[in-house]
Amino acid sequence: MCGPLLRSPIDAGSKYRDAVLALAKKFKFSTEGIERIQHFHKDLPLFFVRAGQDLELFHQIEDYFVSMAISNNIPLTFINDSEGRHAFDAYDDNNQSREIIKSTLHFLRINLGLLERDGNK
DSSP states (O other): OOTHHHHHHHHHOGGGHHHHHHHHHHTTOSSTTGGGTTOOOTTSOEEEEEETTSOHHHHHHHHHHHHHHHHTTOOEEEEEETTOOTTHHHHOOSHHHHHHHHHHHHHHHHHTTSSOTTSOO
């Protein structure tokens, strides 16, 4: 999504929320056309992290995407960081963020063939 560009307005409070949502819509962050997300490559594992404190608009898109992946029986690794904000991985130096980053790197190492599922290579 927009990463650090959205951090300041969202963190500053609700008076900026309308402006952020308008910006998100301008850059086509909307649920319009979301029903087209129906076909997935069954041999392509997905890794998805949801930031629980992100904008509701993003949650709607993310929730639909994840439900479609599950209904299509796609290999999916899903982490819900209930306290995470947008771009938590770039801004929040805490145990939860570090664990999610470690999990992401582990997923990539396995799925790029750099590490066997048993941890060897």
